[in-house]
Each structure stands twice: as structure tokens, then as C-alpha cells.
Amino acid sequence: MKASKPVILPTSDDLELITREVWSSFVDSEDSDLAKGTDAIPSDRVTACVHVTGGYTGSVLLQLSAVAARLVAAALFQIEPADVGDDDLIDAAGEVVNIVGGNVKGILPGPSALSLPVVAVGEFSHLAVPGSRVVRDVSLVWRGEPVLVSLLHQSEGTQHAHLDR
């Protein structure tokens, strides 16, 4: 009988390290502001997601409070938070999850492909990934606002991931 190979997953610390690198490169060079947190993501939120298919099948999700998402977009576009529009929010959150997801994919079993990002914006916006469950996550806080990064794994017979926290 052939033994199945154990799947080595990134740890929560890996997710945090990758997120920190993205933050320090593009969002906030004083990334010491990004700390471990426990706050729930409020109902007014932005959720961004990329899917990984191949050696590993799952998703990487970034959930931010609407305030945090606005601050991230303002930082990326170098504009005032008040001037951030929905298109800016979608572009910024999509690119951040794309970079985080791409780097997470790099330490997952491969080869695998990364999808284009999907972003949901707005009050009570809820993104469900059918057949997936959260296998790793890290809760962070930045400028007093919650940021949650999650790795999902998709397998047959798994219930929908509950992404609300």
C-alpha cells in the first residue's frame, strides 16, 4: 500500500511574516504598527481572495475592516483616505491578496496556479468558498484596525468555510 505524502503547510507565523513583508514594502514602511491582534473583522469590511489549484487546492483570504482597507488603498495610491473610491479599494485589496497569496503558494505543495483576485466590498459583504475550511490564519491589527489573513484548504466533503470572525 502506498503511503500518502504528508502535506506541509505554512504556519500562522509564515502568514504573518509574508503579510509583514507586503506591508513594509508597499503599505507602511513602519510595519512595526502591524501587530498580532484578536479583534473581529467588523461587518463593514473588504474581503479579497485568490485561489490556488494544483499541488494544493485552496484559497488565501485577506479580510480587512473597511477603515483598514481605505487606509491601505490610500497608502498604495498615495492619496488621502477620503479620496479613496471603490475602484481603488478593489484594486488595492486585490493586489495585496495577490502578493500574499503568491508568496503563500510558493511554500505550498506545487506546482500550482494562482487565480486572479476576487474582492467583495461593503456592509455585511460575505465571501464563501464552497468545500473549503480554514487551516491556518493570523489575526493582526494595523493602526487600530483588524486585518485577518487565512489559508483555506478545499477537499471533497468539507463544509463551507465560515469566514466571519
Place this chain on the structure above:
Amino acid sequence: VLALVIDDSRAMRLIVGRIMRSLGFETAEAGNGEEALEQLRAGLLPDVALIDWNMPVMDGLTFVTNVRAEPMWRQITLMMVTTESEYSQIVRALAAGAHEYLIKPFTADAIVEKLDLLGVSAT
């Protein structure tokens, strides 16, 4: 000296474009590989193209393959700037004709280092 920044993210085009302009380059932008090819067909001839991989319409790898198939565009230096970090993907991009490969997230210094390696400068 002209740099063409190809990325579907406006934020990333802004960031890469800003870095290139700070180094003295003029910049042009495209939101995907097809848009970039249209600009080349219309006569734009950049010295260097900085290319994302995952884009709608036409991805960066297909763009690189198309550019390398056209002798008229042989002088364009092609640098992938992408979140794809798997070794096999890097090999694919280089085999298709990309000259260098930079993984996001990056710093301005990392872009400078790669341009130095390629011998590309604004002067």
C-alpha cells in the same frame, strides 16, 4: 530611456512607475499583455518592460513569448515582476525569453539591483 510597466493593478503600475521615474526613466503603462502588445504594434519601443505574470486578457508569460517571436522587438529587455515564486515558473519565464525575474513584494533597491545586472540604466 523608456520603461513599459505592464500590470493589471493600477496601484502596482503606480508604484513601479514611480520607482522607474525616480531612476530617470520615462514610463508608459499597460493593464495586460494584449494592451502592451497593441502599444508595441503601434510603434512604442521601450528599452525595458516590467511585466506582471497573472493578468486578465493576456498574461505576462504569453506577452513575453509574443515579444520574443518578433525580431523587431528583440532589443527590449524583459523583466518579470510578479508574485509567482515557484522555481518551475521562474524557469518557464526565463525559457520563454524573460531576462530577469523579480518577486513581489520588492523594494526600490531590488529593482535597481536587477536593472544593474541587466545593464539597463536611464543614462
